[in-house]
Amino acid sequence: xxxxxxxxxxxxxxxxxxxxxxxxxxxxxxxxxxxxxxxxxxxxxxxxxxxxxxxxxxxxxxxxxxxxxxxxxxxxxxxxxxxxxxxxxxxxxxxxxxxxxxxxxxxxxxxxxxxxxxxxxxxxxxxxxxxxxxxxxxxxxxxxxxxxxxxxxxxxxxxxxxxxxxxxxxxxxxxxxxxxxxxxxxxxxxxxxxxxxxxxxxxxxxxxxxxxxxxxxxxxxxxxxxxxxxxxxxxxxxxxxxx
Amino acid sequence: xxxxxxxxxxxxxxxxxxxxxxxxxxxxxxxxxxxxxxxxxxxxxxxxxxxxxxxxxxxxxxxxxxxxxxxxxxxxxxxxxxxxxxxxxxxxxxxxxxxxxxxxxxxxxxxxxxxxxxxxxxxxxxxxxxxxxxxxxxxxxxxxxxxxxxxxxxxxxxxxxxxxxxxxxxxxxxxxxxxxxxxxxxxxxxxxxxxxxxxxxxxxxxxxxxxxxxxxxxxxxxxxxxxxxxxxxxxxxxxxxxx
DNA sequence: AAGTGGTCTAGACCACGGA
DNA sequence: CCGTGGTCTAGACCACTTC
Numbered sequence: 001x002x003x004x005x006x007x008x009x010x011x012x013x014x015x016x017x018x019x020x021x022x023x024x025x026x027x028x029x030x031x032x033x034x035x036x037x038x039x040x041x042x043x044x045x046x047x048x049x050x051x052x053x054x055x056x057x058x059x060x061x062x063x064x065x066x067x068x069x070x071x072x073x074x075x076x077x078x079x080x081x082x083x084x085x086x087x088x089x090x091x092x093x094x095x096x097x098x099x100x101x102x103x104x105x106x107x108x109x110x111x112x113x114x115x116x117x118x119x120x121x122x123x124x125x126x127x128x129x130x131x132x133x134x135x136x137x138x139x140x141x142x143x144x145x146x147x148x149x150x151x152x153x154x155x156x157x158x159x160x161x162x163x164x165x166x167x168x169x170x171x172x173x174x175x176x177x178x179x180x181x182x183x184x185x186x187x188x189x190x191x192x193x194x195x196x197x198x199x200x201x202x203x204x205x206x207x208x209x210x211x212x213x214x215x216x217x218x219x220x221x222x223x224x225x226x227x228x229x230x231x232x233x234x235x236x237x238x239x240x241x242x243x
Numbered sequence: 244x245x246x247x248x249x250x251x252x253x254x255x256x257x258x259x260x261x262x263x264x265x266x267x268x269x270x271x272x273x274x275x276x277x278x279x280x281x282x283x284x285x286x287x288x289x290x291x292x293x294x295x296x297x298x299x300x301x302x303x304x305x306x307x308x309x310x311x312x313x314x315x316x317x318x319x320x321x322x323x324x325x326x327x328x329x330x331x332x333x334x335x336x337x338x339x340x341x342x343x344x345x346x347x348x349x350x351x352x353x354x355x356x357x358x359x360x361x362x363x364x365x366x367x368x369x370x371x372x373x374x375x376x377x378x379x380x381x382x383x384x385x386x387x388x389x390x391x392x393x394x395x396x397x398x399x400x401x402x403x404x405x406x407x408x409x410x411x412x413x414x415x416x417x418x419x420x421x422x423x424x425x426x427x428x429x430x431x432x433x434x435x436x437x438x439x440x441x442x443x444x445x446x447x448x449x450x451x452x453x454x455x456x457x458x459x460x461x462x463x464x465x466x467x468x469x470x471x472x473x474x475x476x477x478x479x480x481x482x483x484x485x486x
Numbered sequence: 487a488a489g490t491g492g493t494c495t496a497g498a499c500c501a502c503g504g505a
Numbered sequence: 506c507c508g509t510g511g512t513c514t515a516g517a518c519c520a521c522t523t524c
Contacts, residue, residue: 010512036490047514052491068491069521087428093359116336185330185478188431188449206431206449211478235428235454238481253493279509290495295510311510312502 015044015054020217023063023074024176030169033071034064063178077169086135086234095237096135100143102165104130105157107149114146117213117224125149131165132198133227139199141207141229147222151175167223179214179222184238186210195228208236258287258297263460266306266317267419273412276314277307306421320412329378329477338480339378343386345408347373348400350392357389360456360467368392374408375441376470382442384450384472390465394418410466422457422465427481429453434471442473451479 019040028034035043041051055072058064065075079100088094106128115122126146133141145167147155152175163169171177187209191201201207208229216222229236262283271277278286284294298315301307308318322343331337349371358365369389376384388410390398395418406412414420430452434444444450450471457466472479 012512033490037492038490049515050513053512066491067522069489070523071490089430091359116334183480184482185480186429186451186453187332187474187478188451188472189474190447190449204433204447206433208429208431208451210429229431231430231432235430237426237428239427255493276509280511281509290497292496293494296493309510310503312508313504314509 011046012050012053013057015046015051016057018044019054019058020063020178023058024178026173026176028074030074030076033073036071061178061180077166077172079166079168084239085237086140087237088234096234098140099134100131100164101134102129102131102160104128105155105160106130108146110146110148114224117211118146118148118221120148120150127152127155129160129165129167133229135234138233139230140234141227142195142198143225143227145223145225151177151222171222177216177222179216181212182215182221183213184210185212189228191228199228199230201230205230205232207231210236254289255293255296256300258289258294259300261287262297262301263306263421266301267415267421269416269419271317273317273319276316279314304421304423320409320415322409322411327482328480329383330480331477339477341383342377343374343407344377345372345374345403347371348398348403349373351389353389353391357467360454361389361391361464363391363393370395370398372403372408372410376472378477381476382473383477384470385438385441386468386470388466388468394465414465420459420465422459424455425458425464426456427453428455432471438471442471444473448473448475450474453479 019034022028034040037048037051037055040055041048044051044054046054055064055066059066059072062078063075064072066072085095085097088096107125108128110118110120110122110124110126112122114120114126115124118126120126126148129145129147131143131145132139133143147167149155154174159170159174168179171179188206189209191199191205191207195201195207196203208231210225210227210229212225212227213221214223214225262277265271277283280291280294280298283298284291287294287297289297298307298309302309302315305321306318307315309315328338328340331339350368351371353361353363353365353367353369355365357363357369358367361369363369369391372388372390374386374388375382376386390410392398397417402413402417411422414422431449432452434442434448434450438444438450439446451474453470453472455468455470456464457468459465
């Protein structure tokens with residue numbers, strides 16, 4: 001492409017933005033292949049190398065994945081809770097995926113903390129989505145996600161029940177939002193009476209609290225999740241880095 | 244470079260390996276600039292683009308950093324504990340770096356867990372390095388790192404006292420080892436009597452336990468750290484992703 | 487065999503940092 | 506101003522997947 005504008009934003013980032021825009025319009029479904037690199041390059045008037053670098057950005061962000069010789073595909077949406085795994089403590093080698101189960105939706109008012117996390121005013125309406133976490137067959141924790149109601153006016157129990165409230169997918173498919181994790185915080189806390197009851201915990205057993213904040217591609221906070229985990233039998237493994 | 248070998252390993256990875264070898268020989272000091280990309284490319288008989296990709300790998304691993312217009316530099320060694328920050332709970336925006344203070348070295352025998360984490364036999368001699376963690380002025384936690392004695396025969400209190408036991412730096416400078424974090428696990432636990440005493444904790448207050456395993460560039464486990472954190476006033480933030 | 491991602495080159499130009 | 510990293514191109518070839 002012949003340059004005709006000041007390169008304040010590199011071409012490959014502009015190209016990445018344009019491909020992202022097409023993704024947000026659901027031009028391709030989950031798992032579907034994009035046009036090949038040369039085709040995309042031609043469509044967006046850049047060289048293959050530049051388009052490749054643009055796709056690198058989207059692959060890095062987890063939106064796309066590649067298979068050599070086969071193509072570039074739209075990645076499946078993993079719910080941020082579901083990406084992690086749990087390790088049985090008796091033998092650290094045994095890892096299991098964490099699964100979740102949608103159990104409730106409520107409209108509440110933002111308390112001080114949520115107002116600060118989500119950059120809204122205190123008292124603003126926010127959705128509160130409650131899910132149970134399981135590992136193997138046993139109850140592992142409780143996750144509560146908060147989203148500003150203003151950005152998700154059409155959220156409903158029906159929408160959440162489809163796909164078992166995979167929030168990442170719902171944000172992508174229904175609202176054109178691609179979420180990335182910006183910050184995580186961990187604490188050890190003693191559970192409240194409510195949590196003890198829901199999670200069938202013994203008295204005096206501490207819980208792992210995990211707070212995560214997710215942003216959209218513009219850097220605006222969109223989701224804040226508070227997860228309470230019963231780490232008697234399993235530890236929480238946010239990632240395992242392969243060699 | 245004219246190709247003359249089967250490309251089982253891409254050229255840019257070969258180049259990265261060779262630059263890594265030079266780093267391991269301490270050819271350049273921490274903070275020092277490497278030769279520029281063209282110079283390095285010439286030295287290793289590849290094009291600038293390929294050398295750039297090789298350096299990308301090392302930058303990605305945190306071994307090097309770049310400053311546009313200035314050069315490519317050897318990164319400072321951050322101890323894996325020190326990389327994280329802590330957030331004051333009253334206002335999640337306030338972040339502070341965690342600092343550590345070396346307090347002890349002992350030679351112990353690997354228990355079942357350490358044997359499994361470090362891939363050594365049970366009872367093998369391992370170093371146990373103890374450090375206190377502080378945030379602001381207050382005591383925040385206790386870190387115990389375990390390393391197989393066989394790989395670090397010359398470890399000594401004197402060595403650890405220099406540089407306040409920055410294990411990443413010691414491994415790099417004194418043993419030519421570049422460590423990367425492979426796995427992390429979190430749990431909430433009640434502290435033992437020892438830990439309560441050392442960390443001046445109140446009774447009945449839970450602790451955040453963080454276990455990390457570090458590998459060398461060959462993928463062998465080298466270090467296992469167990470960190471106990473008092474998360475009454477501060478939460479533990481492993482990272483904050485910038486936009 | 488055809489089509490895809492993955493690597494590599496040589497050469498060009500841009501944007502930033504420091505003297 | 507020069508030297509550095511950062512971007513971009515056009516064209517080539519390799520390695521893998523799919524048919």
